[in-house]
Amino acid sequence: MIERFLIWAVFLILPSEIWAGDQQRELEYAASLEKNNPVGQIVWLNSEQVPFLGLFTQAERTDNTNAVIVLHDRGEYPDQLPLIHGLRTVMSQHNWSTLAIQLPLREIDAGAADYYDLFDEARGRIQASVIYLRDNGAKNIALIGYGTGAEMAAYTLSLDPDALLALVAISLPLPSSSVPPAQIATFIPKIALPFLDLYAEFDLPDVVDTARQRRMLGKDNPVYRQVKMYGQNHAYQQDSALVIKRVYSWLDLMLNQN
Template sequence: MLKKTFFMAALGLTLAGNLAAEESTTDTDSSTPPESAQDAPPQMPPEAPPAQTQPPLPPRKPPLPLDRQKADQLASQLQRDQASKAQIHWFNEGSDEQFLGLYIQEYGEQPQGYALILHDNQQHPDWPGLVRALRTQLPAGGWSTLAISLPDRWDIRPHLQPDQLTDAPPTLTQLSVEALPEEVPQIFKQRVTSGFDFLESKDPMPIIVISIGTFATIMAKQTHKLPVSKIAGLVVIDPTPLPGNDFNADADVTGLQIPVLDIAPQLQPRSNPAIRKRNAKRESRRHYEQYITKGSNGHFQGFEFTIVKKIRGWGRRVIDSRLVDQ
């Protein structure tokens, strides 16, 4: 009995010692990480999800060319003018090639034909003075008029009144939105052709073209590239010499095979009408006619109705000669 009691006591001490040893080992293991965990690189925190970005803005529309800006303003002004007889027509509406046309139906005793009016450089289809007089007064003589807007050339000094002259160069904004000088003839040709198509869509009648200054020079050069059969006659008013070798107003005007009325001021013409008259005589251009407005300068201020009457008379002779030739 004593041996059994001693044996049970020894067993209890052994179990208690083993239990204490296990607890000590457990505490040590919990405070010391395993060797593999010590050697592993520290973990980086997870990347934050990318911030939600706004969709890219649509590309900015380029600014309108200045001739388009002028046309928009002019159209708005004429729409408010109750006395205006002009029919506003937008060619190529909604496209980058959109441009303005102002049409007035003739109201004379007898229709004569159409007059396509091409204003001078850096002007617009209702420019005060000669352009407006031609556009609004020719219809009383039987000529329906269509004045169209044309691209500006900023490499050429505009023909302004003395109080409008300035030495300030065009701004970069102006230069950035305008056609390059070499592009102007092609744009010009497209717009003139559109003008012909517009007029031909109405009653079929002869078309004369009245061109001024810079665009008189360009028209004389471009006429052979246009459907000449549609042009009954051409009026060139004080053609402007242009830079480069592509344009020679004196030769281009007198080299045409269609009736030409060459109108020039007596004072300060921009090109020499005497040279053109000599060229026409030397080349026996029987359809060429020249008219010098006595006492006027290149602005023709105060001589607008004189020029209107001259064109009416010349146009009537052109139409009569076409009837005879037919």
């Protein structure tokens, strides 16, 4: 209880120039998660002296050598249903420890463009998560991003393209924006990792309409693969279990080829 109070107190005294997002929303999500006692362990990490919450779930039948960092969609949280919750809990049953982290947030009605100036903050959180997993025995770390989380993952890996084992981008859009963090089309060719580009048949327009363009951008990467999930929409509520199976099966294949 004392530790939780001290962490929350740090949020309240942080100067606005350090914290760019909506810390009150993060606190509310953190309080809800702690109240609901989710599967896994609540951990507090730090990036640029800013604390953020993560949900760490150990692999059930192996050590934590293989791990994934799970990034939620815009405005959501690290136990988002059904997809993020499923990824972080089911993959732990298939020899992958998981760390789902809270990404920086904007106010409730904020749109995609409002999040672009948070991408560097998200990158810092991803880097802090890698350090945490390495300190807990991880040697092979993959990054799984969903929606805006996939954009943040692509941005991060474009600046350090060989850092991890693989990238799984779920519902990755190609935004029509001129701001540097939104140039996903320039990031994809820079990522030399195994790259799974997975999207839904009835996904958002800037995901579905740019699927061919993403394939062309990834064509020089011999371990780029695009998968279309038929009958699904952006929320993947129809069969999230099949999506999760595609993800861990592909990651297992990449691990065995590494």
